[in-house]
Amino acid sequence: MRDLGDLVQADRVHGSLYTDRAIFEQELERIWYHTWVYVGHVSEVPERNTFVRKSIGRQPVILTRDRDGEIRLFLNRCSHRANLLCEPERGSATSFRCPYHGWTFSNAGELIGYPFQSGYGGGELKKDLGLARVPRIDTYQGFVFGSLAEEGPSLRDHLGSAREAFDRLVRLSPEGEVELTAGWVKHKVRANWKMLLENETDGYHPQFVHASIFSVAQSGIGELYGEKSTAVARDLGGGHTENDLRPEFRRIGQPLGWFGTTPERLPGYVAKMRETYGEAADEILIDGSPHVMVFPNLFIAEIQLFVIEPVAVDETVQHVTAVQLKGAPDMNRRMLHQTIGSVGPAGLLLADDSEMYERNQRGVQARTPEWLVLRRGLHRERLDADGHPVGDATDEITLRAMWRHYRSLMEAE
């Protein structure tokens, strides 16, 4: 394999990064099984003794809330002979019993029983054969992250400036919380995971890929990603990036304009927001929801969330759900209806994005030109008031930021 530094350069990346199986395996080790990865949300295990199946890269995990209310993350593998321990997608259970030989584990991970104990000479299996824990688990604003590395930066430090995206998101709820209760649609695509990550942070494509729906739905979204847009693309550091549409929304100055509606259409929600936030409510409702990619796998896309799951070098599953805001039933119904229309396998937007990543994966099979060009807006990168590098709405600064962090993780010793 070539040196990775040769493949990831400041203004271009090599095509083999999307097709080389050895690089994919290395990414699993150095990125997915190393850095913090988004796993699930506390609202998916709302009560004690509930669980949901998730994954970290290709590792199956179980997210549980144990009998004491503690959130826990285990590898979904029986410590005896490696059977997949938990088969249901979600449910309630105080313990997990392996169907193969009946070993039973509490939802806090301890081995609590196994049949025919004399076969182990009366030994002490219970002490050292509990479930393997994901070494580090932490939450931010209810979002649960796991890291398979024993040591490393804290979640707070890992998220860095991207923390503000979560703060902004929960602030859209009159109770300051989001709930992910709508379930996840899983969309399978024949493309490398980085094609999805790039597409989702790319402000250059919407007017071309989505022209069909923008024209028939008379949507103003396309203009947010035009040459004249005052929106900015931002490098938040740590591979996290933002397509910040607030300058446009503030210029227009219409509460709920970001959601294509008006306060008159959602009186209950707006009243509750004003009750909670007072004068700040209008500003919150004008600014709208963040559009932020949290490296490597959580895309906060305003009213919906995407989670990227790498399956193989040329296969990825994208999980998608509607954001639901605690205490906002009228808003939630509209967000769910709009999300179902836009995303997933038949989405009026996402079916065309997925077509682009799949064609991207086919195109990159051609061996020349060897490079993908990431030069757009390089000459007009600048620092914003907080010191973050920014570019125009359609600039590829987000892609360069992602790749720079990717390289640092892949080269780390």
Added chain:
Amino acid sequence: MTELLREIEEFLYREARLADEHAYDQWEALWTDDALYWVPYGADDIDPKARMSVIYDNRSRIATRIKQFKTGKRHSAAPPPRLRRIVSNVECLGEENGDVLVGANFVIYESREQEMRVWAGRNEYRVRRTGDGLRMAAKKIFLVNNDQPLGTLAFLI
């Protein structure tokens, strides 16, 4: 009953052929104004007002979906995939407010670049007799794999 069943089968076969052949306007004309076109996800019996679906279109969104196909710029359907479907095991399941409830199984073959994809499941229709002949008030599509990751679905299912 046999005559009604035969008439309904003819209607369903026509609906299937129009969808296979991307005859968008004729297919759209089969719907009533209170239409519901629904592909649930995760299970067959989810609450569509609280859970994610693959498609949950009212009449207005069906119209948007059709208009988008007709731009010729919906990349996932440009060119449209070649399709052929079999609709079988057709049964009249009952009657509700004058509509006939119909169940059927289906298999769809979809030819895409580099692969042949198979979609299979059960359809439940609400069929209504109108002055213009039979029309669909609801079509619910229960994919056998609606709890698994699904590929892009950019055609009339």
